[in-house]
Amino acid sequence: MKLNGAQILVNCLQSEGVEHIFGYPGGAVLHIYDALNVSDKIKHILVRHEQGAVHAADGYARSSGKCGVALVTSGPGLTNAVTGIATAHMDSIPLVVISGQVSSAVIGNDAFQEVDAVGITRSCVKHNFLVTNIDDLAMVIKKAFHIAKTGRPGPVLIDISKDTTIATTEFEGYPQSINMRSYQPQIKPDSQQIAAAIELIVKAKKPIIYSGGGSVIGNASRQLRDLTKQIGFPITQTLMGLGAFPATNKQSLGMLGMHGTYEANMAMHDSDCIIAVGVRFDDRITGNLDLFCPFAKIIHIDIDPSSIGKTVGADVSIVAQVSDALSELSAGLQGKKLADISHWWQQIDKWRAVDSMAYKTAAGVIKPQSVIEALYAVTKGDAIVTSDVGQHQMWAAQYYPFDKPRRWINSGGLGTMGFGLPAAMGAKLAQPNLDVACVTGEGSIQMMLQELSTMLQYSTPVKIINLNNGYLGMVRQWQEFFYEKRYAMSYMEALPDFVKLAESYGHIGIKVEQESELMPALKQAFEQKDKTVFVDILTDPSENVF
Amino acid sequence: MRHIISVQLENESGALSRVAGLFSARGFNIESLTVAPTNDATLSRMTIVSIGDDNIIEQVVKQLEKLIDVVTVINLTATEHIERELALIKISVNAGTQEDIDKIIDSCAGKIVDVSEDTYTVEVAGKSQKLNDFLAALNKFEILEVSRTGVTGVCQKREYK
Secondary structure, three states: OEEEHHHHHHHHHHHOOOOEEEEOOOHHHHHHHHHHOOOOOOEEEEOOOHHHHHHHHHHHHHHHOOOEEEEEOOOHHHHHHHHHHHHHHHOOOOEEEEEEEOOHHHOOOOOOOOOOHHHHHHHHOOEEEEEOOHHHHHHHHHHHHHHHHOOOOOEEEEEEEHHHHHOEEEOOOOOOOOOOOOOOOOOOOOHHHHHHHHHHHHHOOOEEEEEOHHHHHOOOHHHHHHHHHHHOOOEEEOOOOOOOOOOOOOOEEEEOOOOOOHHHHHHHHHOOEEEEEOOOOOHHHHOOHHHOOOOOEEEEEEOOHHHOOOOOOOOEEEEOOHHHHHHHHHHHHOOOOOOOOHHHHHHHHHHHHOOOOOOOOOOOOOOHHHHHHHHHHHOOOOOEEEEOOOHHHHHHHHHOOOOOOOOEEOOOOOOOOOOHHHHHHHHHHHOOOOOEEEEEEOOHHHHOOOHHHHHHHOOOOOEEEEEEOOEOHHHHHHHHHHOOOOOOOOEOOOOOOHHHHHHHOOOEEEEEOOHHHHHHHHHHHHHOOOOOEEEEEEOOOOOOOO | OEEEEEEEEEOOOOHHHHHHHHHHHOOOOOOEEEEEEOOOOOEEEEEEEEEOOHHHHHHHHHHHHHOOOEEEEEEHHHOOEEEEEEEEEEEEOOOOOHHHHHHHHHHOOOEEEEEOOOEEEEEEEEOHHHHHHHHHHHOOOOEEEEEEOOOEEEEOOOOOO
16 A cells, blocks of 8 residues: 555554544644545644643643653654653653654755754663654554653654655555564563562561652552552552552551651651562652662662662662563562561651641641642542642642542643643543542643634543642742742733633633631532633742641 | 763754763763764764762763763763873973983883974874873973863773773
8 A cells, every 4th residue: 555654644543542642733744634634633732832732641641551642743842842852751652753854855954843853852761763754654663662762761852854645655464473683672571579578578677668760650559559558568669659559547647758748758767677569769869879778778769760869879789671570579478477567657656646747827828738629528528639840739748638540630740831731631531530630830721722713622621639828839938938038030920810811711700708618619620521710819828838 | 079070962062062961061061072073974982081079070970861862971080991182282492401301201001203404393192191101201392282082991801891
C-alpha cells in the first residue's frame, strides 16, 4: 500500500493504540494534520499553547498509565513544548512528542520556523530522533513508544522533516516486534540481591519502607501493599509516590522530606533498615547528605541503575522492575520469622502524637489546609487531584490522603507552574468517570489559563480549586524565613476577577470569601458533573507550609 | 583519578553530541575524547579520558549505559589494557638546535614526518605520559603547534569482564 509519510505516521499511531493526541498545527505538520483529520480512531485535542499540549498528554499518561502523545509544529511549536517535555522527563512519564521539522533540504539554513529540535531537547528527553527518510519512519515510531514505555519511562521526541511527511513509499505495516541491542532494560531482580535484602529485613529492629514515584509509574501498588502488610513495617511515601500505599492505612506515616510529617522524618533518621522502593534520594528528601539516615542499612530497588548510589550509597542494590522485586521479596519472606518491632512502633506512635500536621484556625480567614480537607470530604477522597507548584501543592499533598495510585498528579521534579490545569484536562479525558480537581493558586493558574478554552471545546469538566492568597506563597514564605521579610516581587496586584474570567470562557465561577461559604461552594461545584467550575477561594495570605 | 572509558555506540548521527552533552550537563570532566568507526560499520568506538573519584566514575559509566544508543561501556582502567595516543608536533629548527632536537626525537622513538626550510613535523605515539615527557623535553625549543589525538585503548584479555 503506497502511503505518504503523514499517513504512515497516523497508521502507526493507530496500530500503537493511540486514542488521544494533544497538539497544535502549523506549517511543518500540515500534512500530518491532513492525515489525522480522516482518522476515526484518534481524537485530536486542539490546545491553546503547546506547553499545554505536553502537560495534558502528561496528565493523561499519569492518570491512565498509558503513553501520552503530543504533536507540535517546528520552531516555536517545539520550543513551547520543551517545558512540558522537561517536566515529564524529571518525573519519568512515558510520552511520545512528535514535532514537525522544516524540509530536509533546508535543515541548517535558518529556515522559517526552524530550530534544532533534537539539540534543544537532548538533555530533557529519554531519547530523540530526527527522521528525514520515509523508510525509517515506521521503525522509529515503534522504537519511540518502546523506549518511552519500558525501563525507566520518559519522554521521547520524534522530529519529522516536512518532506518526509509528503514523500510516499510502499508501507508494509507497523513493525510487530523490536530488538535493540543497545537498549535492554533489566526487569528481573538478581536472586542473590533478593536474598541479601531478606537477610537485612528479617534482622531489622527499626525498619521503614520508603516508597516513591517508581511504585506508581511501575504499577507496583498491589505488590507494595502486599509486602508492607505482610511484614508489618511502617511506610513513608515521597511526593511522587503518594497513593501507591493507602495513606489512611495505619502503617502509613505520611509523606517524608522537607514538607513531610515529623514521624516519617524521625523514623527515617533513626531507622536501622530502609527499604527504598522506586526512589532516587532527591535533595528534598535527604537534606544534608552527611547527616542523612546515619544508622540505616539501605536496600535500594529501582529500574534505573544510575539512580542507585547516585547520592546515597546502597548496601543492597536491586536493579529491577519494582513490582517484580517486591513480589520476590514477598515470596522470599514467606514463613520467615522477623525481628520484634513492637518497640519501634511504640516510638513511632510517640512521634505521631506530636501531630505535626495540626494547624491553627483563626476567625475571619479561610485556612488553605481546611480547603483541602473540605475537598477531601466532598470528593470522599476518591478524586484525581492535580496541582500546580507552590504552597497549595504541598497542602494538597499533606491534607488529601490518597488511597489509590494515579490519583495525585503533580510536577514534583521540575516544579512547573502551569502544569495543573492542562494535566487535569488530560486526566479527565483518560478517566472520564472520575472527579478531577485542579488545586492551584492565583500565580500558577495564570501560567496556563488559556486552556480553559480547550476545556470548553472538548467538554472536560474539571473543578479548579484556586487558593487565592494574593501572593506567590512559597516565594513569600521563603522571603519571610530567609530574607528578613523583604517580599521582593511576590505580591500580585491587579488580579483578574476569576469568576468573570471563568464565565467568559463559558464555565462557572464561584467566589468564596467566608469559611461558611466553602463547603456549599465545593458541593455545588462537584454537583455540576458536566461543567468546569472555577472556585476562587480567598485564603489566609500569611499561612505557611511546614 | 584518571579513567579511560571505552564506549561502543550505534553509528548514528547525533551519538557524539549525546555523549558530549551528557558530560557537560552532569558536570563530568573530559580530558580527551576520540571517536571513529570500528570494523563493524554500524558501530562507533569512543574512548573518553575522565578524571574523578570512584563514585563519580561509577555514575559516568551508569549514565553512559543509560544512553539509548550506547551498546557497551568498559572502564579500561579497571582492567589490564593497552592505551595509546598519537601527537603531531611542529617545531622550529635551525642549525643551532637541530642536533639536540634530533637526539630527543631519537630517544623517544619519535618520527620526523615532514621537514620544511625551518621546521620539523614530528610524530610520536605511546602512553599519554610518554607524550607529556617528550613535549617537556622539547619545551626549551620553539614548539609551533601541537595536535594530540587523545587516548584510545583496548583491554588485553579476549573478553572484558
